[in-house]
Amino acid sequence: MADFGISAGQSVAVVWDKPSPLEALKDLVEKLQALTGSEGRVSVENINQLLQSAHKESSFDVILAGAIPGSCTLHSAEVLAEMARILRPGGSLFLKEPVETAVVNDSKVKTASKLCSALTLSGLVEVKELHRESLSPEEIQSVQEHLGYHSDSLVSVQITGKKPNFEVGSSSQLKLSTAKKSSPSVKPAVDPAAAKLWTLSANDMEDESMDLIDSDELLDPEDLKKPDPASLRAPSCGEGKKRKACKNCTCGLAEELEKENSREQKSSQPKSACGNCYLGDAFRCASCPYLGMPAFKPGEQVLLSNSNLSDA
Secondary structure, three states, X not given: OHHHOOXXXXXXXXXXXXXXXXXXXXXXXXXXXXXXXXXXXXXXEEHHHOOOOOOOOOXXXXXXXXXXXXXXXXXXXXXXXXXXXXXXXXXXXXXXXXEEOOXXXXXXXXXXXXXXXXXXXXXXXXXXXXXXXXXXXXHHHHHHHHHOOOOXXXXXXXXXXXXXXXXXXXXXXXXXXXXXXXXXXXXXXXXXXXXXXXXXXXXXXXXXXXXXXXXXXXXXXXXXXXXXXXXXXXOOOOOOOOOOOOOOOOOOHHHHHHHHHHHHHHHHOOOOOOOOHHHOHXXXXXOOOOOOOOOOOOOOOOOOOHHHHHHO
């Protein structure tokens, strides 16, 4: 009992299973009541009723599961999570369970490492194995009868874990400094060696020992030639049977095509044979292409529709 670290005034829960002898359970409860005293409390709960018991969270300082001699209970993940919930922050869980020493695929009995991992996943910390011993013949028979499991590599381990010193879902406000950092008034000093390395004075320009490169020597004769405007044209400009400037043309093809279009429009404009076409139909001859059109100013561009041209 000294291994459990139970003291006066604490609340202790004993989780038992069906194979546990009632006399052993009664003897354990009496010893716990003597340790906790009149100010403490000892509660007894069957493992099959633990999830339905609806204990309030943080109710117990210590929980003993499977600690009764003759117990052969396998604790599920739901049971481990429930025991972690009803433990008080900083409380301890002492658990005893038969485990496999050999790795067996699809085994209902966990290994010691998997049992420790299950306790950690339930929310406990400082999980460690305290004691390991072989199962007695009575315990092996109990495992076979109540669990329906047969194995020659079973041992009984006692594992402990603690609940963190905070409740799950709790929050705390962080104290953050809101004071603005004052900008330094003094600029950081520059390494003189680094400054000398990256500076060039007028005296250095006249120093014959300084090996300076002439910028003109960096250019080849080909670099000094004026490029051909056609070579600056984008590959997509003017490609295909029909010349067409690309979008946002910068090579001059758009302006060139615009000038060609204006020249074509001027050349396609019908020419007057008598020079009086702009005065109206009264001054136009019978074959005038402007026949039927209103009068217009001299030199003004007049567009004829296809129907007018065919009629003419």
